[in-house]
Amino acid sequence: MIRVAAVGDIHLGPDGAGTLRPAFETLPDCADLLLLAGDLTRHGTVEEAEVVAGEVAGLDVPVVAVLGNHDYQSDQEAAVAAALERAGVTVLEKDGVTLQVGGVRVGVAGTKGFGGGFAGRSGGEFGEPEMKEFIRYTRRCADGLRGALEMLAEAGCAVRIALTHYSPVPDTLAGEPLEIYPFLGSYLLAEAVDAAGADLAVHGHAHMGAEHGMTSEGVRVRNVAQPVLGRAFAVYHLPVHAAESDGQAADGDRASVAGRPAGVR
Amino acid sequence: MTAADTAEYRIAHLRDRLASEDIAELGVRIEQRGTGVALYGTVSSSACREEIMRLAEEELGGLPLHADLVVVRSDAPEHPEELT
Numbered sequence: 009m010i011r012v013a014a015v016g017d018i019h020l021g022p023d024g025a026g027t028l029r030p031a032f033e034t035l036p037d038c039a040d041l042l043l044l045a046g047d048l049t050r051h052g053t054v055e056e057a058e059v060v061a062g063e064v065a066g067l068d069v070p071v072v073a074v075l076g077n078h079d080y081q082s083d084q085e086a087a088v089a090a091a092l093e094r095a096g097v098t099v100l101e102k103d104g105v106t107l108q109v110g111g112v113r114v115g116v117a118g119t120k121g122f123g124g125g126f127a128g129r130s131g132g133e134f135g136e137p138e139m140k141e142f143i144r145y146t147r148r149c150a151d152g153l154r155g156a157l158e159m160l161a162e163a164g165c166a167v168r169i170a171l172t173h174y175s176p177v178p179d180t181l182a183g184e185p186l187e188i189y190p191f192l193g194s195y196l197l198a199e200a201v202d203a204a205g206a207d208l209a210v211h212g213h214a215h216m217g218a219e220h221g222m223t224s225e226g227v228r229v230r231n232v233a234q235p236v237l238g239r240a241f242a243v244y245h246l247p248v249h250a251a252e253s254d255g256q257a258a259d260g261d262r263a264s265v266a267g268r269p270a271g272v273r
Numbered sequence: 274m275t276a277a278d279t280a281e282y283r284i285a286h287l288r289d290r291l292a293s294e295d296i297a298e299l300g301v302r303i304e305q306r307g308t309g310v311a312l313y314g315t316v317s318s319s320a321c322r323e324e325i326m327r328l329a330e331e332e333l334g335g336l337p338l339h340a341d342l343v344v345v346r347s348d349a350p351e352h353p354e355e356l357t
Contacts, residue, residue, distance in 0.1 A: 031349040050297040215300035235315030243353035
């Protein structure tokens with residue numbers, strides 16, 4: 009069994025330093041890894057990222073993150089990611105990482121993701137260039153997620169987790185206004201998860217949403233936005249299945265698919 | 274137009290300010306309720322809640338405000354969820 013702790017939307021700034029650290033220090037007793045599902049800062053500045061880094065630095069569990077839309081607000085997302093990486097956080101965007109947890113190879117595939125809406129009520133690549141690029145950007149995120157999950161399967165991961173900021177399913181948006189669902193997630197992310205397979209999908213972004221959901225193929229989805237959880241993080245116990253193949257990846261390796269052609273889908 | 278007629282525009286302006294100013298708060302619901310405006314949701318700190326109310330009073334002055342803004346909890350969880 010793998011113990012996965014997760015939280016998103018912690019929105020830390022200088023005034024939030026130290027608020028989560030006491031709870032995070034309990035992680036080695038209750039979790040094998042910590043996932044951060046984006047919107048870690050308020051405005052996406054390096055100063056704020058260093059506050060986040062201070063909350064997780066030196067924890068005795070690996071920390072894997074994706075960024076969220078707030079982390080892009082100041083156009084410093086690369087510097088924000090670098091500040092987190094300096095504290096030992098693995099920041100994923102259209103790539104994945106393998107971790108060794110008590111003899112079990114665990115893979116996490118991540119992308120921020122983006123919006124567009126859900127099947128039957130979604131935007132399409134049609135009309136103005138801005139509209140087409142909106143959906144194409146989401147599609148690139150979804151393609152990257154799918155490619156990373158597939159690479160983690162090839163690497164022999166017995167447990168695979170999809171980590172996004174935007175939601176792959178509408179279930180976990182229940183409580184949000186229906187009118188803004190297209191800005192909260194996209195079915196393309198769920199399609200990628202179902203195509204490649206995963207044991208769990210974790211996201212944030214929807215503060216007024218619900219914790220529990222599921223994709224069409226039965227992959228459990230959890231909205232771990234801190235306002236939804238009402239606590240510092242959630243912990244999910246995942247059963248371990250036999251690995252699908254004997255991969256050769258060394259643990260901690262990144263499985264980047266950023267350069268893959270879009271035809272992966 | 275009366276104050277009630279323009280309330281929806283004033284609420285939209287408040288949402289814009291919450292997103293664009295230092296507070297960067299997009300997680301609060303702001304809705305017309307009767308002759309007043311309800312603000313509800315979970316915010317990151319009591320200082321954040323105070324700033325939201327200050328901005329709301331600036332933008333929505335004259336309209337009754339009904340606030341139910343909860344400060345997020347940062348406790349460790351007591352139980353895991355078993356995903357069998």
